Amino acid sequence: MPSPAGDSAPAFDVAKGERFAVILPSNRTTGFQWQLGRPLDGNVVKLVGSEYRTHENHVAGAAGSERWIFEAVAAGETTIVLHYVRPWEKSAPPARVGTFSVLVH
Numbered sequence: 001m002p003s004p005a006g007d008s009a010p011a012f013d014v015a016k017g018e019r020f021a022v023i024l025p026s027n028r029t030t031g032f033q034w035q036l037g038r039p040l041d042g043n044v045v046k047l048v049g050s051e052y053r054t055h056e057n058h059v060a061g062a063a064g065s066e067r068w069i070f071e072a073v074a075a076g077e078t079t080i081v082l083h084y085v086r087p088w089e090k091s092a093p094p095a096r097v098g099t100f101s102v103l104v105h
Contacts, residue, residue, distance in 0.1 A: 027063040037081035044076040
């Protein structure tokens with residue numbers, strides 16, 4: 001179940017063992033990338049993996065998207081927070097924040 005892109009708080013309602021994806025716009029050529037903004041509640045969800053995909057036009061400097069895949073581990077509620085940052089700019093605030101609520105049943 002992919003999420004809409006943006007800085008909103010879409011809810012994921014998933015069953016234990018189900019995988020779900022958060023898909024966010026990204027442009028690695030600018031140095032920005034999405035990172036976990038805070039540790040996951042490993043009792044409820046775990047990170048399976050993430051990948052960056054460029055759009056089909058493959059033009060230099062073109063934007064793409066990042067796909068973060070999570071798995072529901074056990075029943076509960078949690079929030080996933082992702083920050084769009086340049087990793088070397090440690091003191092800079094995130095350019096964007098994605099917050100996603102998750103309900104596992």
